[in-house]
Amino acid sequence: MAYDLPFTLFVLLFLVLLQTPSSSWRPADDDDASVSRSAFPMEGDVAWVVQVSDLHISTYNPERAAELALLGTALRAIRPHLLLVTGDITDAKNQQRTSSRQDEYEWITYKKTIDAIVGSGGIDKSRIFDIRGNHDTYGVPYRGGKLDFFSTYSVNSQFKRLSTISSILLQGDRSYQFLGIDDTMNVGIRFPANLFGHSTDKRIEAVNSELQYWTNHSNVPVTKVVFGHFPMSFTASSEKGQRYESVLAGQSISAYLCGHLHAKVSKQLWRYHEIRTTEDHKSSFWEWELGDWKDSRLMRILAIDGGAVSFIDHTLKHALQTSILITYPTDSRSMNMLDSEKWSMRNDINVLIFSHQFISNVFVLDSHGVKISSEQRPFSVEGKMAIPTSPWTNYLLFEVQWEGMYQVLLWSNLAFTIVLLFIPKLLYHFVRRSSSYQRWAVSIPSSSIQQRKPYFWLVWFLMEGTRSKPFWFSMVTYVLWLIEMPWFWGHATSENGEIAQMYLSGWSVPIHDGGLTGNKLSNPDVLVITLPFLYLVLVPVIVLTYGLFAEKATVFLQHRRRVVYSLDSTNVHAESPRLLPVAPRASLMKFADKMVSMVIQFCGSWTRRALLLACLITAAIHLKLCSKLMSAYGTVPVALSPPLTWIPLLLLGGAAYCTVLHAD
Structure with missing residues (x-):
């Protein structure tokens, strides 16, 4: 069969253009813009709250819930105005942590634990606000269903606060607004895919309106703090490309509190957002991530003193020790940039002291005679900031926008793959009939190997690798499939849910009343x-296939030159090339000798052995990735998905078999 290369190129480019990358596809949800409002009175103009995040209450690690009793005793000393639980309440993993599912027992444990904290901590339960994290939605097909245990056992559900936006106002001499945002997926994909927060246009507009509402309806200044589970770097843009950063900066919030990235990654992540809201004005806010309770037992006390926001973090491995939080002047490394026109210097130094002991004087000497000192921190009474240099982990996790980075990594890989497939084929297409190329290709005697420049071997490698039309067209078809068609099928939601399809552009997930959503998440x-598969499997498969065919061509040409030289010197009639000596007929009849001959013939030169070893390593990596997906989304559905599971192995095995030079 003849193949028209330009026509193939046209088909490929047409299909690639059909693939319109977008940052977000998701089913519509009428609750995206819903807001629940709560208001609580307070005395004076100083408020403080406690934040905990990533509890990961687990059936298999009961100590996480048991040690929350330490939080209860700490709350009795702190007596906060609010307790914020910023997501990942339950672990939702099996004991081996290979698959995810909602466990009702974990939610019952959470509810009982909160009730115990209320009893021991003396906090009003209505002042506890919890929001979902990605673990709290693993495998939940839709909100309000039987697997959505957050809607049954969470504190917010008990007070009918199931809106995606929780607006809380503390009213005193000043007003302090805390706004919670639930950006978890409307359809809860199971681990490992469920990693990002998903904003919507409706929700972003509702957040903007709610933040503006209290500014317009308050007779006293309002300080605003927003909290959620996902950092901004792990929150996807809305359908129209909107993001929270510009809204939060435009509404002059003081800080955004989040979790999600555990203390093992980095104990404390800070980011200063500075956004240009108009041509002549910049607005800013801080983003502060809190490490996890799961392994680190971290708790944050955040205070607002006359509009100045400060915080201190504690590790509750033991009971809370006497703690000093200086609320003014604030830490110059994390203070808000204030307009010089609005800045007024204060002549006071304010501290909050939290202790189970009676504090006898202002030097923080408790009744046991223990003198307590605050942590050292730089201050600025003039409103000047001292933003510290961020470590590389902080930059990588908090300042890199991973939604955009994914697009860069994805399309650069696909562009490289397309170039790798088509440029060598075009070169070979145009020069294969050239006599100069034939002379150039044949001139590879071993004596001249040292004289050849590296680009010669690179071009030779690529062009010879594309000479096999069946393999080349198979690889092109496979890449086109990966771009447009589903990779595999599996149980993306509950274990008994409908089979969902995963594409390069996202998931097509069955809705609860059957059928596919028609949109991709x-x-x-x-x-x-996708990224481990594209970088560790797809590209190596193509390169190794090229390598096997190029190695075959090199060995064949070198052998042919030796045969021709031998025939010229002995003047013997030439027969077909024989890469192995012909064994006696009696020996060839023996099975053992046949097997040895086949192994030697298959392995060939040292170059071929290295290529075969690389093929085995690539196959092992591929099988490891497939094994993880089988654990997550079902063994049978993933195993019966050839584009993901079998085609890479078939390409490698077929290339290894077809490049064996058989002895005659």
């Missing part, structure tokens, strides 16, 4: 599946 969530 946001694609950043599949990066943990």
